[in-house]
Amino acid sequence: MQETVLGDLVLFLKAGTQPVSNLTEPVQLFFKHDIGEKSGRCVFWKESDPMHEAGKWSTEGCETTKTDEEFICSCNHLSFFAVLVNPNLKVDESSAKTLSYITYVGSALSAFFAFGSLFIYVHLHRRRPEKALGIHMQLTGALLCLHLGFLSSSFWIYLLKEEQGGWVCRGLGFFLHWSLLATFTWIALEGFHLYLLLIRVFNIYVSRYLLKLSIVGWGFPTLVAVICGSLGVYGRYTLEIRDSNNNTSPSQICWMSSEFQQRHVVSYITLAFLCLTVLYNTCMLLVVVFKVWKIRGGQRDYECSDWKKTNSNKWSRLWKDGTTVLGLSWVLGLPWGLASLTYATLSGIYIFTIFNSLQGVFMFLWAVALSCKSRSEMNSSVRDPSTQKIMTTSFN
Template sequence: MAWAQEARGILGFFCLVLLMGQSEGENDQDFKMCGTWRHGGSTRWLVSNLAQGCGDLNISANVSTLSIIGTIMGTNRESAKPIQLPNTLGSDSLFCVYWEPLVDRLQVEVDGQNHTVLKAAGLQERCCTDISQGPNRSVTHMYGIINGSVRTDVISTETRGSYSFFGGEINCKKEFCEKATEETSKVNMIEEAMMRSDIRGSVNSACFQGAVLEMDDSFEGHDVALSTSRSAPLPSLHLPACLKPVGRKAKVVCTYFRNNTIFNKGTWRNQTQNRAQNNFRILEDVVGITVENEIIRDLPEPIKISFRHPALPKNHSRTCVSWDTRKEPNEVTWQSEGCKTVLTHEDMTECLCNHLTYFSILVQVEQRDTQCHLEALTFITAIGCAISAISCVILFYSLCKKSKKKSKDQAAPIHRGLVMALFSLSMLFVLTGLLANVGGEPVCRVVGALLHYTLLSSLCWMGVEISHTFWMVYMIFSDPPKPLIWYILGFGVPAIPVGILVAREDIYGLRGIRPSDDVDNPYMMCWMKDNSNAWLAHYLTNVAFLLIVVSTGLAMLFVVLTKIQNRDEWRKRKTAFLSMWGLSCLFGTTWVLGLFEFGSLSCTVTFFFCIINTLQGFFIMLRYYALERMRKRRESLLDGSSSGSTRQHMLQQQDRN
């Protein structure tokens, strides 16, 4: 007949539409025919007669019976026996017929009550999709179906005895896999189909393998491992006992996807840095885990997923990630939040996750935040800080001893303040790695704040040293500020930004520095975290303080040179003054090297930065003893004479300081 030929011609198109045209709800069906059954109001029956194959489907109704007859099943089995429906006071009943071809399930809903005509079978290789409308019988009497519709499309508002549909057979698994792996919003259809089916145990398909388990009262955890014909084994799972919902049985579906393009199309949102990154790839396997009618998060005992993969180069990082389709159904967004990565072997990675969704291993190919020669730099830093700390102790002792003899030495309190700040900075920097590994995040919040405070305090004391030098040389006839003012600037000012930042939880804590030759074994230290807020705090405090100190020192040097370059005293003591000021410029200027750690010279600059700045306490000690030697030589030449101009006396006093 003409209508049949036309239906067959558009069957291929409609099959895909009905298979994939589901809405976003959890109970979406592939076929849905609804209407109002006008009956006599007496005893009613639901009758079915279904056979294996793919042909016609007839839905009819009369005064007492709603019938579903046809050839639509993928497997040969008996449909349900006649079902007696509850009595109703009215003569009209709303009903819907649902057909799910992928799992061979047919359900009928009458007056809000659901009746299963065909229980779900396994996933079908070939399935029948009932999509094309056939010829419908005209009205013969007052009983039948009115307002018949397919989904939301009304077929007829008249009373009809039956509705006919023409089925077409397709390779259901193939079409299903192709569509489910092309659109991100359709991926979870696979889990939903297995959840609705009557399957228990393993499931095989062209695009995935799966396992369906039932968690009953005796469930105490379960290990899931599927065999495969691949050379590499599938991931293995451990499901903890806490996965089971309290007070009821539930199915859990585990799905293993053989990697396809859809999972590599998305982005990776780095939670620590709070930004999306695209320089990654997903390893071959993706695992999805779902519990029936449950949203699982914050498990007290994590699920364990062991991924086996080819050995990766040491400069490629591995991170356990997940994609939650409920939060972002239209775009694949991988996140590391809620998962802990355990590197058990070079070809095996274990993920410990406290929630359920899709999981995989993300490999970052291009490393932009790694440190070259980290082991050597760590060793240099430790040795340099240890030498500086010892030098600071020696210098502090000498300054205290000198103050007892010369109580009017105005520079001694400033030197002592700088020495104390540098000593604290050196000791904390040496111990930060040990404290990070022993104390973890809680200890690192305190140590990181202290380390930041000592760094800012050292920079402030460098500024005080430069300011005091300027005052003694340029403000010859003015008394310098009291030592209390210097101590407030050196120790009090840094406490203000640190006190503000320590109130936030996202600034100080554990910080991992990844070596470029072994990115999966980072060096842990206590410092500012690696996120956008911490980086903003770094620029507003550390970089800002450094720029202020260096720029102020250069400006003061220029003013002093223009002021005294024509004095006789300057001509006589030019070498001594330049030596003194050059050593004073050490207070801060070398830290500017940290601003040039980029490009091809990054590693070289980093080595210079570590060597010079970790030995700063040692250089300050050398400066002090060099000036002391110059002072004693001048005193021996003057032979105790107190003659000389006021300016000569002031410059001499400066050299002593």
């Protein structure tokens, strides 16, 4: 979670011209806070040294005491002091460990099931080569790369010493960012293809359609990742986790280097791309719901003379339509929109972590559903060859 300086207030204490440290009696500073501030930590500005490119906030030599109205900072040296707060939420060390276990287990399951989904799509595509299946295959491949990249970046760094493996970590950070962008891009292309099916209907012929989508789906992430890599964006990323006593423990991953000063700019651009993708695909899902509702309304007009039949099929259709919309929401990546919940409550973080770490599992269920639907329609076409064209259109 991103921390901010309490009240944008920084206090500077100085005595003479020489640095003052290791005081026997700590100096105390009082920072008033609002009632909504649930947690905070006293920090000072640690200036740059030969081992770091820039300065950073540090808690060394400072202790934090919180009252109903103030943060009391007790420090054994003089410097620039402030209180870093996160007014929205505090994730303690215990919750951070639990979330990490959920993420690792869910990501491993997603990688396994995404691999299985690829086999299903390849089998379906051989029987019935369709554009939608080709796009599903590409998205599943990107999702598989994303989870493998995350697991590799998380666990490989524990096998390296602090001074070793710099180029390996940069490579893993590059692969993780590239696969994340590729996943977002193919999710956006899923929404674009859905737009063509719903708005353009049958007038969607594009020469070498899948090839052009593949150039965009894999070319755009590669271009962005190569530019970021040439700028030195990737490396070790360190996240400080606080326990109940405000003691910090570092957690590292091969991602965007903490020492790269413009890392936040790249992160915000990536986040903006995700937000635009989720917003666009949400609109496409709403169009799907509207189209289904309109079709069902027309069917009800034809069936109004047979009330019993209509009533018996009502819940069956509602269930099928609901599962279809739910499955499309996973394909369109809408669970990524749950990231907004992470700024509200700890429960929101758990919901976001569980749903997105298991995205590969839900994609596998969608692939199984398509396989069952395809098998059912093939059997129907064998029994009644005249329905084959209608079933193909329905499957698309």
